Every structure is written in C-alpha cells, then in structure tokens.
Amino acid sequence: MISYEQQLPRGDKIVIVCTEKSDGDFRVPPEGKIADQGLEQRRKQITSHRWFWIRQQHRAEIATVGTSETETTDNIGGAWDACITSEAFIALSVTTADCLSIALWGTDRGIGVIHAGWRGLRLGIIEKTITAMKHSFGEVASAFIGPHICAGCYEFSPKDAQDFVKRWGSDVYLPSGASGRLDLALIAKSSLREAGVNDVANVDSCTACESERWFSYRARQEEERMAMVAWREQA
Template identity: 30%
Template sequence: MTPTPGPDPGRDAAGAGGRGLLPWSRALPDGRGGTGAVLAHTTRAGGGWSPSPAPGAPAVGPYDGLDLALHVGDDPVAVRAARRALAADLAPRGVREVQHLQQVHGADVAVLRAERLRTAGRGDLPAVDAAVTDVPGLALVVLVADCVPVLLADAGAGVVGVAHAGRRGAVAGTALRALEAMRDLGARDVVAVLGPSICGRCYEVPPGLRDEVAAVSPVAATTTWDGRPAVDVAALVLEQLSGAGARVEQLPGCTAERADLWSYRRDGAASGRLAGLAWVPA
C-alpha cells in the first residue's frame, strides 16, 4: 500500500527547519528571540526514508519503514540503523543525545537532570512511561502504535517531557504526572501535543472495560461506527491535561485507519512503532 502523507504534512516544518525523518515538528519560541523547545513526530513513512528490504524479502514487510522499536520483533540491525539516521537528522537541530524510554504501561516519571545523567549510567534509567528534563540537547523519545504519545514543553522555562498513554496509562494519569514533574522543574506555561493514536471509533473494547474508563471520565466512553463499546483514550488525556492548565492540541490521524502510521490493533504484534520527541535545543 502506498503510504499517504504524514500527519498534517509540512505543517510548521518550515519554521522548525523540518528535516527528512520528522514530517511534523514545531519549534517553540523561548520569548527571548530563540527556540526554547522543539516537539516532533515521525510516521511509518519516515519522511521518505526507509531501509532496503533484505534480498528475497517481500517488497513491503510488516516492519518496512521507519521503525524505531527494539522490542517488537523487528531486525535489531535495521532498527539501530533507523535510530542512527534519526539521531543524525536531529543533530543539526540542537540534539546531542537521544533517550528512548523503556515503557511498561505504568505511571512513573523519570526526571532526567544533568546531575543524574552524570552519575547514573544511561542503561540504568528505570522502566517508565514518561520522562521530563531541563537538560539542553537531550531529546526524549516515546514510542507508540495506537497509544497516545504526549509531547510537553514550556519553551520559556526550557523544560520538556514525553509520556506514553495507553488506556491503562491514561486511567493512571501518566501524562498528568509528567506535567506535575515538569512544574517541579519550573515549568508554568505548558504546551501539550497529542500525537496520532487510535481513535475512539476504532478502539473497540469489552463493555466492562469501557465502564471502567467511563468511571474515570465519561468523555472517554464512546462507540465504534457500528455501535459497539469503545474507548477514546486521547479524549481522556486531553481532558486531563487541559483540566490541569496545559494548552492541549491533538494532531490529526488515526493510527488504525492510516497506512502511514503503525497500528498494533490493525497489524498485530508484527508492527513497528512511531516516535514522538521533545527536546530543548543545546
């Protein structure tokens, strides 16, 4: 299938100096004439980059495209190549280091400050679904395929965060905890961008699960197009963050409906992952 353009193709990309592997990005001004933070998102199409299929492999395999996940059964050599390509793309935009999260559908937040990064080995970072930092040049990366990628920034304060909010994480308030952790670092005026995720019409669940989520927030309880119980996770996260004072925006694109977005629900376990990123340029 020919990939369709990425989420909101080209939007803001020119202003952010948009480069190959990030079809969507936004540079946020720091209020002093510079860029205080950048938020960005990949698609499967990767802005045109894709690894060559192995000899004899089908032209389009389940992982073809820009897959950045080492835990989904993809060839680790190809994934590491994709991560190197992304890091090379980010370097001219003030990124010195890329930090992927080890996500476990929990609600814990890692606070990555300069002192911690000096004293703890990178491999020692805990398994968490959210991270925040005020370290310039450190790009935080959240990987998703249907779950909601939450990108957070206070460009004036120089504080950014990312969170991975699936149904469980949203109910647990993972994104809210990330917002609180940013405020502990001095953030006040926080912009939150929700990247592409599975939409409420496509995310059918058993009735009991919908009731559980509805008990947290009625806005998340919905139905599929044909009337079966469903959950709108992004609506829940949007309500949580806007209720807590963040300025929230949602990027267009349902992962299950668009061929250029990875979807676990549509494709099963053999599916790559999209990346949402946030960083303070060095």
C-alpha cells in the same frame, strides 16, 4: 515525519518530531540488547542531540533526566512511561503505534514526553507527569499530541470502560452493541485541561485508518513503532 516548533518567550525553541512509517522502525531493543546500527542511524536523521529513550511498561513511572544519563545511548532505557528534563538539547523520546504520545512544556525550561495507552491514562500518567514537571521546573503551558488510534477504531470492553466514564464522563466512551469505542485523545485533552494546560495541538490522524502512513498493532498487528522526539533548543 511531522515537525512542530514553538518559540518560547526568552528566545529558546521547543522542537517536536513525530516519525512516520516511511522513516522506519524506532522500536526500542529488548533489555540487554544494544540498539542496532540502523536504529542509531535513524535516530541521527531526526537529530544529532543526545537521545534519551525508555522501555515502556504501560505504567506511570516518570524518569527525570539530567545530563549524566545521556552520556551514552546504550546504558539508558529504564522502565518508565514518561521522561522529563530541564536541560536543553536532550532529545526525549517515546515510541508508539496506537497509543498516545504527548509532549509537554512550559514557557521556561521544562519539557517532557509521555507514552499513554488506556492503562497509563487510568493510572493518571498525564496528571502525574504535569505534577512532576511543576514541582521541578515550574508551570506547564502547552502540549502536543502525536498520531494515535481514533475513537472509531478503538474497540474497548464496557467493563473496562466503567472507570473512564466515572472519571472523565460519558463522552469518552461510545457503547456499540456488546462492545464500544474509547476516545483516548478526548481523555488526554480533558486531563490536560483540568491541569491547566490549554494550549494543545493534536495530530488528528488515525494510526489504524491511515495504513500507508502509520504503524498500527491494533489494526494490522505491526510490531514496528513510530517515535515522538522532543527537545529544547537554547537560544
């Protein structure tokens, strides 16, 4: 797994973990089914903090997490694609194979994680999450982008690409014959920069190219998922 930490001015610490193939499958169980023992154990190996997880829909709904939602892990998991909190020691998580996982935080208390594929990006999930965080907890200063499919591997139809080129410019789409390649990370970085988030770290490793290390649905039809987990440690 990849671990990333950032110290905050008041002494708290942001911790972000991205699991790898070797850490196992972090796929969220279907609605009505509770997580199996194996998944709970894998989560505990990442952190013993209470874990908040979501059932991702490729939409742009955001969960604001307080302390009550995380009392048990079995009664959470609503249909959202991002979650945010100002509480310390709550492990917010999203799962991905090729999509972007993005952690966001400010210099004070707020932290959030986003699952963003092309549908979420087109719906403005990054902008919406930052707006929600600013509204609830103050500014957002930093971001961390987990492993994702690279532009070279992400074939995308010119028809669907039109909206992205219109909104983010021609650099995000490279036409190639009858198809083309969409650069999800470049779109995310542009959205972050526009929202004033300039401190952006990025795991520059492609889930499709690096078959030993990551799961990829696009490249290998793998159903398993990696997790991005992020929390604030209070000093």
